[in-house]
Amino acid sequence: MSKNMDLIDAEPRPSPTAKDKFPRVVIIIILAEFCERFSYSGMRAFLTLYLRSKLGYSDDGATETYHIFSTLVYLFPIIGGILADNYLGKFRTILYLMFVYAAGNILVAITAIPQLALPGRLCTLLGLFMITIGTGGIKPCVTAFGGDQFKFPEQEHHLAIYFSILYFNVGTGSLIAKTMSPILRSEVHCFGDKDCYSLAFGAxxxxxxxxxxxxxxxxxxxxxxxxxxxIVLDFIKCISLGLKNVALRRNVNEKGGHWLDSTRVQYDQRFIRDIKKTLSVLKLFTVTPIFWALLDQMGSRWTLQATKLDGRFGFLTIKPDQMQVLNPIFVLTLIPITQKYIYPFLEKRNILKNPLHKLTLGGILAGLAFIVSGLVEIYISTKYPVLPKAGYAQLRLFNGNQCFISLHNDHHNITYTIPPLSHFSKKDIRVKGVENINFELAGSCIQPTEKILNLEENRANSFFLSGNHIHSFKDNVDKSKSGFPIIRFLVTDTVNTTGMIFVRDKTDMIEAELTRQVSSQIEVFSGLYSLRDGNEEIITSNITVESGGVYALVIDKNGSDYKSNLVVITEANSFTMAWLLPQFLIMSIAEVLFCVTGNEFAFKESPESMKAVMMAVWLLTEAVGNVIIIVITRLFVNYRQETQFFFYTGLIFGAMAVFYYLSQGYKHGHSAEEDGPKKECRSNSEVLYLQVKQTEDCLDH
Known part of the structure; x- marks a missing residue:
């Protein structure tokens, strides 16, 4: 017994030293990744709205700027990885570029303060460029730097825990940011605005x-x-040398040999074989940028589409930029369901067994999502305002009197009777330049008269009739770029406006102090309002203005009796935002099929030495996808939005046809002679690292 015990004691035991503990310093690195994800995802959620509503970009301009930013976001990680691996090391790359990242955020936040009157577009674009440089240093280095803190083989089993925490960390940071940032943007009011972009950028x-x-x-x-x-640089150098040798006919001796074989003089045969295998995978990915061009528009075109819809769901109101939260929620729910239940069920029936078939189906579903978005756009466009156009002028005449006013013009065949405190509109009067048009006006409370109205081409020309006097002004009939209601006050000369205020009932907040005649247009919060005089007595209550609506409140007074009427110039957003749910769901399914499968396919099929190259090219295809959006936005600048959506559908269907053709000759796997002994299965650490990468991909859009 004693002898046996001695033998047992003589066997080497793993000592419970500090080397076998989870390195706590990794928690700090995880925190840095959380901050980067929170900052990037939160800012990107409302970036398109900021560009349009605060910097004055058009829908096309905001979309183009957003995707230039996204292009650089996917391009700089490649440069950041090269910088870290060849010159600075991971720590210094992360540290230096975190400062650049923070400085960019601060610059954009300060620029958003209107009182500073900084050159908005210039400073914002500079700040965004600094953010792309910052994320380019952090994104490719943080995960790998955390892995460097583990000692092998003692702490190898802790590496899987690290990736599990990182997986949860990435998802949590992005979802919190995409939920909270729109609230900081819209629910907090600062610097005299009804929103607070400076806080949303500054936090x-x-x-x-x-x-x-x-x-x-x-x-x-x-x-x-x-x-x-x-390895990315070595990959590029080897290919460049091979192409140069072919062009100069150097070292090309074997008839029918591969063009990369000419680089054997300088590169190892195994390395050359790895590049050949990698190129066979990359050939399939030549059409993947088209998919990214569709997927990335959830943060631009689909967000702008949401601004034209009603976000009220019972007691809950969804912000347009919060709709993007649906995508990661759908994706993170679908990934485990598909992996554990749906794929095994289909594979037993020999359906979608080939990963290339999943990629093809994912691309087709993305096209289907854009068909749905195009149909939704056609449906909701019936409520879009008719905007002024070349060759025509719009005319609106508001009657501020408490009697009916007849309006007549023979030349344009206009005969109309305007009710009290109402209006007449005609949106297609042919005009070239500026023309004077004569109208006959009559009514029981005014003297019959002829009035000459100046109509300007391509403008909304409005006139306010108060008694026998006419006040002219230029109108804006388009919806607010911020999504708020817009209202103008038309007050007759009989009203004493001293102390008269327009008050929001919910908060008793004064939105406007009234003046006589024609006020400027102002943005207000949606909800119920009342009109009160200087003694706080309610003149008119239950004035309802809703998001997207453009209104004119006509006010008159006869003796001690006030009369008012809210004229709707542009209808409010009446179609529910729920119309966007199908396209977000279909696109999320497409993303699971395409992005997750494509990521894993590239990971499995690329040789061990080429994993970094494959990740770099994967990021590059996303950058090219954003360039495609920029080009198409320029080419289709004068086309309706649904036309662009349907064009993208045709583009992805064509790309998937090419992809299916290329995939027919692809040979899966690679021989043991090329890569050495194959692993029976991947380690938990490899699988979890892949899951982190999949999560980052699905939360970036």
Whole structure:
């Protein structure tokens, strides 16, 4: 017994030393990744709305700027990875570019303060460019730098825990940001505005600054590996050399040999074989940018589409930029369901067994989502305002009197009787330049008279009749770019406006102090309002203005009797935002089929030495997808939005036809001779790393 015990005691045991514990310094790195994800996802959620409503970009201009930003976001991580692996190392790359990241956020936040009157577009674009540089340094380095803190083989089993925490961290940071940022933007009011973009931009920058302090505080505890070169650069150099040799007919001796074989003089045969295999995978991915061109529009075109819809769902009101939260929620729900139940069920019936078939179906579903979005656009466009156009002028005449007013013009065949405190409109009067048009006016409370009205081409020309006097003004009939209701007050000369206020009933907040005649248009919150005089007595109550509506409140007084009428110039958003749910759901299913499957396909099919190259090219295809959006936006600038949606549908269907053709000759897997002994299965760490990458991809859109 004693002898046996001695033998047992003599066997080597793993000592419970600190080497086998989870490295706590990794938590700081995870926090840095959380801050980057929170800052980037939150800012990107409302960026399109900010560009349009505050910087004055058109829908096309905001879309184009948004996707230029996205292009650089997917391009700079490649440069950041090269910088870290060849020159600075991961720690210094992360640290230096975190400062650039925070500075960019701060610049955009400060620019959003209207009182500073900074050059808005210039400073914002500069700040956004700094953010792309910052995320380019952080995105490719944080995950790998965290992995560097583990010692192998002692702490290998803790690496899976690290990726699990990171998986949860990435998802949580993005979802919180996409939910909270629209609330900070719209529910908080600052600097005299009805929203607070400076806070929405500023909050993430403060978080990043705090994370920099925390990140630097653990510098002495980090494991820092020296730069050892970047496989992406070697990949590019080898291909460049091969193409150069072919062009100059150097080292090309074997008839029918591969063009890369000419690089054997300088590169290892195994490395060349890995590149050949990688190129066979990349050939399939030549059409994937088209898919990204559709997917990335959830943050631009689909967000703008949401601004034209009613976000009220019972007691809950959804902001247009909050609709993007649906996508990661759908995707994170669908990933485990498809992996555990749907795919095994279909594979047993020999359906969607091939990953390339999943990619093809994902692309087709993306096209279907754009068909749905195009049909929704056609449906809701019936409520869009008729805007002034070249060759025509719009005429609106508001009657501020408490009697019927007859209006007559022979030349344009206009005969109309305007009710009290109402209006007449005609939106298609042929005009070239500026023309004077004579109208006959008559009514029981005014003297019959002839009035000459000046109508300007391509303008909404409005006139307010108060007694026998006419006041002219130029109108804006388009919906607010911020989604708020717009109202103008038309007050007759008989009304004493001293102390008269327009009050929001819910909060008793004064939205406007009235003046006589024609006020300027102002944006207000949607809801119920009342009109009160200087003694706080309610003149008119239950005045309802809703999001997207354009209104004119006509007010008159006869003796002590006030009369008012709310004229609807442009209808409010009446179609529910629920109309967007099908396209978001279909696109999310497409994303699971295409992005997740494509990511895993690339991971499995690329040789071990080429994983970094494949990730770099995957990011590059997303950048190219955003360039495609920019080009199409320029080409289709004068086309209706649904036309653009249907064009993208045709584009993705064509791309998927090419993809299916290319996939027919693809050979799955690679031989043991090329890559050495194959693993029976991937380690938990590899699988979880892939899940983190999939999560980042689905939350970036």
């Amino acid at each position: 993430p920058s403060i978080v990043v600054l705090i994370s920099i302090v925390i990140f630097v505080s653990a510098k002495s505890r980090y494991v820092m590996k020296k730069p050892e070169g970047n």
